[in-house]
Structures are given as structure tokens and as C-alpha cells.
Amino acid sequence: MYPALILNADFRPLSYYPLSLWSWEEAVKAVFRDSVTVLAEYDRVVHSPSIAMKLPSVLALKEYVPSVQTPAFTRFNVFLRDQWKCQYCGNKFRTQQLTFDHVIPRSRGGRTSWDNIVTACRPCNTSKGRFLPHEINMFPKAEPFRPNIHELQQQGRKFPPNFLHTTWHDFLYWDSELES
Numbered sequence: 001m002y003p004a005l006i007l008n009a010d011f012r013p014l015s016y017y018p019l020s021l022w023s024w025e026e027a028v029k030a031v032f033r034d035s036v037t038v039l040a041e042y043d044r045v046v047h048s049p050s051i052a053m054k055l056p057s058v059l060a061l062k063e064y065v066p067s068v069q070t071p072a073f074t075r076f077n078v079f080l081r082d083q084w085k086c087q088y089c090g091n092k093f094r095t096q097q098l099t100f101d102h103v104i105p106r107s108r109g110g111r112t113s114w115d116n117i118v119t120a121c122r123p124c125n126t127s128k129g130r131f132l133p134h135e136i137n138m139f140p141k142a143e144p145f146r147p148n149i150h151e152l153q154q155q156g157r158k159f160p161p162n163f164l165h166t167t168w169h170d171f172l173y174w175d176s177e178l179e180s
Contacts, residue, residue, distance in 0.1 A: 002042055002055045003027075005168045009064035013172065017080060017156025027056045035062055040167035057167040071152050073114055075100070080155050081147050082119035087140040089124050097121060103140060105130045114146035 004027035006020040007013055014020035022030070028046070030036040031053075041054035071077050078100065085092050087101070101120035104110030107130050118140045120128070133139045147155075164172065 002044055002057070003163075004056050005058045005165070005171060006036075007039070007058065007060040007171055008067075009061050011060055011171065014061075014065065014067070015156070016153050016172075017159055019172075022059070024055045027059055028053070030059060031056060036060060037062060039171075042165070042167075057165050058171060067149055069149055071147060071149050077147075077152060078114075078117055079119055080152055080159075081145075082142070083155060083158070085119065085141070086121040086124050087118035087142060087144075088120055088128065088138050090141055091121065093121050099125045101125045101128060103133060103144060105132070108132065115144050118142075118144050 002024040003021040004024065005013065006022055024046075027036075031038060036056075036059040038056045038058075039060055040056070040058040042057045044055045045052055046055060079095060079098060083092070084095065084098065086098070098119050099122055100112075100117050101124070102110040102112065103116050103118060106112070110116050124138070128136060128138045131138070
């Protein structure tokens with residue numbers, strides 16, 4: 001309960017998906033280490049024998065942390081790149097219902113890499129099997145590619161978490177239109 005949104009020194013979230021959050025305990029420790037600036041607080045107050053303080057809800061790091069420019073090749077990042085959609089039937093699925101598909105199968109020399117892996121549902125992955133796309137007329141909706149960190153962050157903005165405290169809204173830009 002009471003997570004704190006963590007912003008880099010440039011006031012942007014360290015990560016959009018998953019959203020950069022710290023537990024209230026970690027947030028309080030960072031305040032006492034003086035490594036963050038408190039930008040917003042919850043109404044909830046915690047007490048020690050000598051101090052009472054409101055729990056921080058938005059913190060900004062005092063020192064800028066450079067973001068990693070090349071994202072790791074992970075199952076999560078591939079699903080994020082492909083927006084949890086099967087690249088063959090185009091339907092959206094839950095994480096547990098998705099698999100990796102090698103566009104060029106490993107049995108045919110295909111590698112497990114960004115530019116040969118797409119998200120696929122189990123039925124489509126089974127149908128495609130060991131065939132090349134042109135042999136079975138199953139082509140991915142989008143060509144697999146190695147995304148940069150900014151492309152993954154853009155995708156992550158489309159999937160806001162279930163909990164968004166009102167104090168976070170000014171720091172998160174979930175595809176909202178700017179007012180004129």
C-alpha cells in the first residue's frame with residue numbers, strides 16, 4: 001500500500017512499464033538519505049517515537065540516472081513490443097496464453113533473437129510449426145525488430161497500471177491530448 005512514483009532528475013518516470021514504483025518503506029528511507037525530492041504526498045501519516053511525516057507519493061531523484069538504451073531480450077519485452085497480440089491472428093491475449101514463435105524455425109537455422117521472434121498464441125504457433133511463413137501462408141502482422149528503449153516506453157504508456165494515485169497524473173502522460 002501507498003507506493004511512491006519514482007521520477008528521474010528530469011521529472012520523467014524511470015520506467016513506464018512496469019511503472020517505476022517504490023514501497024512506502026523504500027521511499028521513506030530515500031527521503032532520510034536525502035537522495036530524493038518529495039514532490040507530492042499522501043494524506044497518510046507515519047510516526048516514529050520522535051518524528052511524524054506524510055508518506056511520499058511522488059519522488060524525484062536528485063541525481064540523473066541514464067536510461068539503458070538497448071532493452072534486454074526478454075519474454076516480457078517481446079510481448080510489450082508486440083502489444084500482447086498474436087502476430088499471426090492479430091488477437092490480444094493474456095501473458096499465459098502467449099508463446100514465442102521463431103519466424104524462421106530453429107530447425108531451419110533461425111536464431112532466437114529480436115529480429116526472428118514474434119508473439120504467437122498457442123494455436124497459431126502450433127499451426128505454423130516448423131514451416132517458413134511462405135510455405136504455409138502465415139506471415140507475421142509486423143516484422144520482428146529490435147526496439148530501442150524509447151519504443152518500448154511508448155508501448156508501455158498504452159498499458160497504465162490498475163492503480164494511479166491522483167498525485168501522479170501530472171507526471172504521467174498516458175496518451176492524453178494537450179489542452180489548447
